[in-house]
Amino acid sequence: MTTLITKIKALMTPRLTVLITVWLLVVFGMMAYYKARFVISGEFPWTTMFAMFSLDAVFGYIVATILVFGGEAVGRMVDRLTKNSFSVVSAATIRYFTCATFGVLAVSAAAYGWFTLLFGFDTSPEFLVDMAVLSVGMPLVINGLMETFHYHGAWQAERFEKESAAREALRAEFEALRNQVSPHFLFNSFATLSHIIEEDPKRAAEFLENLSGVFRFVLQNREADTVPLSEELAAVEALLKVHQMRVPDGLVVETAIPAEALAHPIPIMALYTLVENALKHNVVSAERPLSISINFGPDNVLVVENNLQPKRTRHSLGTGLENLDRRLQHLLKAKLDIQKTDSKFIVRAPLMAVS
Template sequence: MSDEKKYNRFVRLVLVLVVFVLIYFLAFLMNPFSPSWKEYANHSAADLAIEIALSLLLGWAIIEVSTGIAHWLERRLPWTSSPLRRFLLQTTLTVVSVVFLLVFQDLVFRIIYGECCFSQQESLELWQFFVVSVLVSILVSTVHTGYFLLQRWKTSMSEAADLRVKTLELKEIAMQAELQSLKLQLDPHFMFNNFSTLSELINDDPAVATRFLDNLSRVYRYMIQNVKRDLVQLGDELAFVKAYLYLIRIRHGENVQVTIGVGDEARKRAIPPITLQLLIENAIKHNVATASQPLRITVTADDDWLYVINNLQPIPNPMPSTGTGLANITDRYRILSGRLPEVSQGLTEFTVVLPLLDF
């Protein structure tokens, strides 16, 4: 027998004793001066044993009937569907069932002791006992229903909590998958532009192409090492950008001028990897960069923000956007911190302000 079944049987036994005591206690409170209480002292041990046994059986029957009706109705008329109908029907069925139990108990007493003629006082006491038994049965039904509803509520709360946890877990998994997808966009965006330049250099100047390839490999090594990371230190990102600017000078010469002025404290903060490279590449892609109209990009920072500003000189007939630049950066910030970059465009400048994060 399992521990749970043993516990349930023990609880039922305790409840039978409670109902037995409760019936006689309420009967005493209803009529404490009844002569019947004194007559118990004159009963034989056998008669007392029979009455106690029958009363215990009555208590057990009241519990079983009351709880059985509640279980039966829960399958056919749950509390959530119609509480008032459920209350009236459950109370009515409980009262009717207990009436039958009391009639049956009376028949048993008649069989044991024979037909008896009761005085008016004894008849009144029998009706009082009858009323008390019905009230106790209603109480048992109410307590059982309250316990049942409490368990349902606890189960619902537990299930709701589990559902919230699973929802958060699934949300985190989805966000991580989205983040990995966003990171995978960085490779082709970066490599397409630089391999195009490298292919031209191989034909025009093989020596420069070799140095370009060496720097490209160092830059790409940084990307491989950090693309799986969610955040990198701004100082490391700036060191990567410094190496990346060699590739920019080979591709564009002095047509693109990048100035970096970031203090030591800001360099200890964090940003998503490859963010600055994307912003610089994005500025070059969408603006004219010539000897007469150089593109100037400035990178500065304060304690909480990184500012990337370029002079605005849009290309007359721009190529269709690949959607990897600002959208990629914004989505990664949204997933990692909830803080979003601020983008503003004036008459002469285009500004992207990135939040500096903490590890």
């Protein structure tokens, strides 16, 4: 049974689905219209409303098959004959009039053969006019539905392709950023380590442990798009400890994240980027300590704030923040909220909901 259903699904192309849908609409539409009409006029008893194999019902099946599947076959034949010979508009016009003419002639012939030749009934002019109108209108309905499905499908495919391309470009850009996680920071860290390793081995071991914690987090989550806030916060705290050991009294850190917020997923390297941005663009020294606060604001927003004391060098254009902003737009349809005053730099990043 499952195999049969699978085969049927494979056969049900969008085009065939449209044709079957229109066929059913024509069949039941004709039956409802004429049965109701005859019952109301008193020509037939009301019990005939449910007769699925009466003369008029069977004729409805015949007409629907002629107009839908016969018209589709004629239309495809016209498409083959007009391909590369006419403009799109001309080919569509030829297809329509050919299908309409076929429908009128074929349905008229079917009505005459079914009612007159087989059963000896006369077909009224009014009935023939109804069939002619149906025959002329059916190609418009079918072609309209086909074009709607075609363009909707093409639009969906194009949108998916664009989103995939944008996602891949964003991922490639982020990979480039992640692969070069602050080589300047790494160089300075090793310089600091070599300086303190002989003076204070215990402090050097602590320094190395924090440094390895930062890079372990980066390496272990290379393929991840999101991580729990708790994991990234641990890596960021290790990063900040490294900087505090490099520049004693040069960094003041305040973290206020409630326990219930730690389970929130966060785009990978989001908090890291915000903190690194503060460290990268500001003076950090014992004479001019840099203050960084990490807080959890209302509406699931992560807030990173630092006092503003910019470096004089101009070696970066804020690529990390720009990439994070685009990743947030892609994942959450939300943007970074960046506020800069004379004394402070504040960034608010929305968090993902806990699933």
